[in-house]
Amino acid sequence: MSAATLHRRLCTAIGTVAALAALAGAASAQSLAPPPLTNLPPVVTAPVNAPPLVVPSVGATIPAMRPPAPDVLPSVEREYRRLRDARLPPSNCNYLGNGRTCAKLWVIDDWRTVSRHKRGKAQRESLRRVPARAAVQRNPRLAIADRDHVPDEVLIEFGGGLSDSQLRALARRHRLTRISIDNISLVGTRIGLFRINDRRSPQAVARAVATDNRVRAAQANFIYTLQNDAAPAAADNAMLYPQARLRLPEAHALARGRGIVVAVIDSGIDIGHPELSGAIADSFDPLGRKETPHQHGTGIAGAIVARAKLTGGAPAAQILAIRAFSESKAGSQSSTSYLILKSLDYAAGHGARIVNMSFAGPRDPLIARGVASAAARGIVMIAAAGNAGPKSPPLYPAALPGVIAVSATSPGDTLFAASNRGPQIALAAPGVDILLPAPGGKYEMMTGTSFSAAFVSGIAALMMERNPTLAPDQVRAILTQTAHDRGPPGRDDLFGAGEADAFAAVSRVERLAVPPVAEPAGEPPAVATAQPAVPGDAIEMPSKVDEKVVAPAQAELPGR
Incomplete structure (x- = not known):
C-alpha cells in the first residue's frame, strides 16, 4: 500500500470519530435541557432540500429526565394562613383526621404555671393568668384563696348517735386531731373542729371525710376580718x-x-x-x-x-x-x-x-x-x-x-x-x-x-x-x-x-296598728322576744310628720 493511500484512510477515520463525539454531546445536552421557553424568536431550521444527516448507532440511548412535580409550597402556606387566622370556638377536643377523631385537651394547673425540666430539675414558669371570673367559672374552688381559710383545719358536721370511740376512729382514719366538738342548737347539729396532721388541703380532707355515711358535711374553717x-x-x-x-x-x-x-x-x-x-x-x-x-x-x-x-x-x-x-x-x-x-x-x-x-x-x-x-x-x-x-x-x-x-x-x-x-x-x-x-x-x-x-x-x-x-x-x-x-x-x-x-x-x-308594749314601773326592762307580725299590719310611707322636730343638741366633746 502506497503512502498516499494510507494517509487518506487515516484522515477519514479521524473525521468519523470526531463526528460521532460531536453527535453524542449534542444528544446529552438536549436530554438535560429545561422545558422550552415561550416568547422567543423562531428558530431558523435547515433548508428542506438539505440531505439527511446519518447518525451511526453507538449503543443504548440516554433516557430523558422526568419532568418535575407541581410546587406544593403555595397550598401549604395558604392552609397555614387559614388556620392561623381562623376563630376557633371553645372545645373540649383537639380534632384530628379532618374532625373524625377527638383527642382530649390537657390543661396544666389552670394555665397558671407549667413545669419544665431542665438539667434534671423541675422549674416553674409563670404563664398568663386566666381572668378571675373565667377561672372561677371553670373551677369554683379557685375562689377559695389560701388566706380565706385556716390551712390546717377542717369543720365536720356529724349525724346523731356517733360515740367518742367512733369519733376517734374517724379521726385516725383520716389523719386528724380533734380540737373541739360542740352541739349547735341554732342549726340543730353537732360540729367538730379538727386539725389536719399532714399537708393536705382542707378541701381534699373535706371531700374524703364526706364519703363517710356518718358525716353530714365537711368544709374548710373560713376566716373573717373586721x-x-x-x-x-x-x-x-x-x-x-x-x-x-x-x-x-x-x-x-x-x-x-x-x-x-x-x-x-x-x-x-x-x-x-x-x-x-x-x-x-x-x-x-x-x-x-x-x-x-x-x-x-x-x-x-x-x-x-x-x-x-x-x-x-x-x-x-x-x-x-x-x-x-x-x-x-x-x-x-x-x-x-x-x-x-x-x-x-x-x-x-x-x-x-x-x-x-x-x-x-x-x-x-x-x-x-x-x-x-x-x-x-x-x-x-x-x-x-x-x-x-x-x-x-x-x-x-x-x-x-x-x-x-x-x-x-x-x-x-x-x-x-x-x-x-x-x-x-x-x-x-x-x-x-x-x-x-x-x-x-x-x-x-x-x-x-x-x-x-x-x-x-x-x-x-x-x-x-x-x-x-x-x-x-x-x-x-x-x-x-x-x-x-x-x-x-x-x-x-x-x-x-x-x-x-x-x-x-x-x-x-x-303609725303601725300594734301599740308598743308598756313596761311595769320600777322594774328593770324586760327583753322582748321575737314574735311574728300581726297579719294586716300595713307598712306604708307616712305622710307629713306632725311632730315638732327638735333641733339637734350639741354633744359635749370628750376630753383627751
Missing part, C-alpha cells in the same frame, strides 16, 4: 355629724332602745369604758383565752349604746358582748367559721333581738345556715358591706339572704371610697371619721362600713322598742322605705335605698 380603718384623732364637731345626719336626737324623743338586746360579735369590748357603763347585759368568749379589749369592738358597742359624752344609735339598749375575734399572726383581728357559728348560737339562745356583724369574709355554708335559722326566729341580722372597694365581689355575711347589708357614707354625703358595692346593699349610714370610744377610757376617730352597720343596729333597736312584734322583713322594709335617696335617683348598688333616717323610721313604726 371592717374598719381606725386612727387616733382629736375631738372635733365635724366628727359628731352622724347624730344630725341620722336625726338621732329627734328619734330619741320617741324611743331609746329600752329592753332590746343587741348581740355584738366582734373583738374584745372595754366594758369599763364610761360610755358603756351599765350597757353590758352579758358577755361570751368562745376563744377561751384572756386578751385585752380592742378598739374595734369597743367602737362598735359605742356606736350602738354610747351614753355619756357621746350618744349612740340606741343609748338605752343592752349589749351582748361576744368576743369572737382576736389578733392574728399578721397583726389584724380575725375569726373563723367555727367561732362565729358558736357566737350566733349563743346570741340566739340568750335573748338577742338584733345581731350586729361588722365583719366580712367568703361565702360559708355553715354561717349561711346559722344566719337563716336566726332570721327565722325573728332576729334582725345586720352586717357591714365590707371595705374591699368597688371591684370586690360580694362579701359575706352581708350578701346572704335575710341580712341587712350597710355601706358607708362620708361627711360630704358621698360614698366611702373603699365601701363594697352591689345589689346586696340595702341602705347606707355614716361611717367615715366617726368619733367613738376606745379602750382605756379614750376616744378615737374610726372609719369603715363596720360603724355604719352599728348605727343601723341602733336604729333597729329604736324601732323594736316601739313595736316588739316587728319581723326582720318588716324592719328591713321600713328602713329602706324611709331612707334618704343618695346618688342616682332610686335604688342603686352604692347606697342601696339611700341613707338611713332614724326619726322617719321610728315615726313609721308608731
Whole structure:
C-alpha cells in the first residue's frame, strides 16, 4: 500500500470519530435541557432540500429526565394562613383526621404555671393568668384563696348517735386531731373542729371525710376580718355629724332602745369604758383565752349604746358582748367559721333581738345556715358591706339572704371610697371619721362600713322598742322605705335605698296598728322576744310628720 493511500484512510477515520463525539454531546445536552421557553424568536431550521444527516448507532440511548412535580409550597402556606387566622370556638377536643377523631385537651394547673425540666430539675414558669371570673367559672374552688381559710383545719358536721370511740376512729382514719366538738342548737347539729396532721388541703380532707355515711358535711374553717380603718384623732364637731345626719336626737324623743338586746360579735369590748357603763347585759368568749379589749369592738358597742359624752344609735339598749375575734399572726383581728357559728348560737339562745356583724369574709355554708335559722326566729341580722372597694365581689355575711347589708357614707354625703358595692346593699349610714370610744377610757376617730352597720343596729333597736312584734322583713322594709335617696335617683348598688333616717323610721313604726308594749314601773326592762307580725299590719310611707322636730343638741366633746 502506497503512502498516499494510507494517509487518506487515516484522515477519514479521524473525521468519523470526531463526528460521532460531536453527535453524542449534542444528544446529552438536549436530554438535560429545561422545558422550552415561550416568547422567543423562531428558530431558523435547515433548508428542506438539505440531505439527511446519518447518525451511526453507538449503543443504548440516554433516557430523558422526568419532568418535575407541581410546587406544593403555595397550598401549604395558604392552609397555614387559614388556620392561623381562623376563630376557633371553645372545645373540649383537639380534632384530628379532618374532625373524625377527638383527642382530649390537657390543661396544666389552670394555665397558671407549667413545669419544665431542665438539667434534671423541675422549674416553674409563670404563664398568663386566666381572668378571675373565667377561672372561677371553670373551677369554683379557685375562689377559695389560701388566706380565706385556716390551712390546717377542717369543720365536720356529724349525724346523731356517733360515740367518742367512733369519733376517734374517724379521726385516725383520716389523719386528724380533734380540737373541739360542740352541739349547735341554732342549726340543730353537732360540729367538730379538727386539725389536719399532714399537708393536705382542707378541701381534699373535706371531700374524703364526706364519703363517710356518718358525716353530714365537711368544709374548710373560713376566716373573717373586721371592717374598719381606725386612727387616733382629736375631738372635733365635724366628727359628731352622724347624730344630725341620722336625726338621732329627734328619734330619741320617741324611743331609746329600752329592753332590746343587741348581740355584738366582734373583738374584745372595754366594758369599763364610761360610755358603756351599765350597757353590758352579758358577755361570751368562745376563744377561751384572756386578751385585752380592742378598739374595734369597743367602737362598735359605742356606736350602738354610747351614753355619756357621746350618744349612740340606741343609748338605752343592752349589749351582748361576744368576743369572737382576736389578733392574728399578721397583726389584724380575725375569726373563723367555727367561732362565729358558736357566737350566733349563743346570741340566739340568750335573748338577742338584733345581731350586729361588722365583719366580712367568703361565702360559708355553715354561717349561711346559722344566719337563716336566726332570721327565722325573728332576729334582725345586720352586717357591714365590707371595705374591699368597688371591684370586690360580694362579701359575706352581708350578701346572704335575710341580712341587712350597710355601706358607708362620708361627711360630704358621698360614698366611702373603699365601701363594697352591689345589689346586696340595702341602705347606707355614716361611717367615715366617726368619733367613738376606745379602750382605756379614750376616744378615737374610726372609719369603715363596720360603724355604719352599728348605727343601723341602733336604729333597729329604736324601732323594736316601739313595736316588739316587728319581723326582720318588716324592719328591713321600713328602713329602706324611709331612707334618704343618695346618688342616682332610686335604688342603686352604692347606697342601696339611700341613707338611713332614724326619726322617719321610728315615726313609721308608731303609725303601725300594734301599740308598743308598756313596761311595769320600777322594774328593770324586760327583753322582748321575737314574735311574728300581726297579719294586716300595713307598712306604708307616712305622710307629713306632725311632730315638732327638735333641733339637734350639741354633744359635749370628750376630753383627751
